[in-house]
Amino acid sequence: MAETQRPNHPPSIADAWAVTAERAAETTFFFDFDGVLSPVTDDPDASQPVPAVPGVLERLAAAVHRVAIVSARPVSFLRSRFASLERVDLYGLYGLEVWHEGAVVTEPAALPWIPAMSDLAERARAELPPQILVEFKRLSVALHYRTAPQLSGEVERWGHEQAERHGLKIQGGRMVIELKPPVDQDKGMVITEGVRDAHCAWYFGDDMSDIKAFDALRAREAVDPGFFGVAVAVANPETGAEVSSAADLTLESPYAVAQFLTDGLTSF
Numbered sequence: 001m002a003e004t005q006r007p008n009h010p011p012s013i014a015d016a017w018a019v020t021a022e023r024a025a026e027t028t029f030f031f032d033f034d035g036v037l038s039p040v041t042d043d044p045d046a047s048q049p050v051p052a053v054p055g056v057l058e059r060l061a062a063a064v065h066r067v068a069i070v071s072a073r074p075v076s077f078l079r080s081r082f083a084s085l086e087r088v089d090l091y092g093l094y095g096l097e098v099w100h101e102g103a104v105v106t107e108p109a110a111l112p113w114i115p116a117m118s119d120l121a122e123r124a125r126a127e128l129p130p131q132i133l134v135e136f137k138r139l140s141v142a143l144h145y146r147t148a149p150q151l152s153g154e155v156e157r158w159g160h161e162q163a164e165r166h167g168l169k170i171q172g173g174r175m176v177i178e179l180k181p182p183v184d185q186d187k188g189m190v191i192t193e194g195v196r197d198a199h200c201a202w203y204f205g206d207d208m209s210d211i212k213a214f215d216a217l218r219a220r221e222a223v224d225p226g227f228f229g230v231a232v233a234v235a236n237p238e239t240g241a242e243v244s245s246a247a248d249l250t251l252e253s254p255y256a257v258a259q260f261l262t263d264g265l266t267s268f
């Protein structure tokens with residue numbers, strides 16, 4: 001199946017689904033949100049999952065041990081898009097937030113950074129050109145230049161200056177840079193923890209931050225050759241080449257992800 005051949009990996013997608021179905025009770029599916037479950041929009045507030053996605057995720061969650069969305073969005077945003085889902089776990093802000101027993105649980109080490117992130121968002125609105133969309137996410141600030149790509153250099157410079165001055169971390173993405181508190185948390189860490197007791201896991205991602213999640217599957221496989229991990233990229237013109245080259249297979253779009261899962265579910 002894979003663009004990268006690995007020992008113990010089934011040779012075709014049909015075989016991969018068959019192995020997954022055999023291990024259903026010990027399998028977790030992880031999904032990024034933007035660009036994977038939802039097509040990209042100019043306005044981040046306007047993005048919605050592909051219509052078939054909520055239904056297919058709920059059916060998948062009934063068939064395997066666990067399904068989780070691992071996103072850079074806040075949990076409150078994910079809840080607004082997936083209110084109907086009862087069985088799907090939600091990780092927000094790269095795992096700084098988790099939806100647990102009906103409430104958002106936030107990593108305590110990040111909480112003192114809320115005022116600094118709020119100030120940063122205000123400064124970004126005042127100091128960056130008005131075409132730059134500033135998304136304040138409580139514990140991070142995303143600076144979007146999708147509608148003004150000619151300003152990417154200016155945004156990068158401003159972001160790096162702020163990061164240096166205030167001791168923040170930077171995460172690059174698709175026509176965006178994001179400033180985050182200096183707290184050790186990323187998607188790779190969520191997946192490392194999430195696959196500790198699993199025998200099979202799939203991760204679907206399209207952006208730079210998802211490569212760490214792919215790496216976490218590989219690392220698990222390295223210590224347990226019986227573990228079956230599948231890294232699935234979703235194609236896109238910005239980060240697509242880099243993400244695809246780190247993945248086992250690439251799907252064309254969020255619509256193709258929904259169809260891929262619908263087809264795969266027939267194996268269970």
Ligand SMILES: O=P(O)(O)OC[C@H]1O[C@H](O[C@H]2O[C@H](CO)[C@@H](O)[C@H](O)[C@H]2O)[C@H](O)[C@@H](O)[C@@H]1O
Binds near residue numbers: 032176
């Ligand atoms: O981890 P994710 O769920 O993939 O979040 C990554 C970023 O997604 C959003 O930005 C991206 O999608 C927007 C809507 O389609 C698009 O306008 C933007 O250009 C993309 O970078 C979100 O707004 C960011 O906060 C996330 O970091």
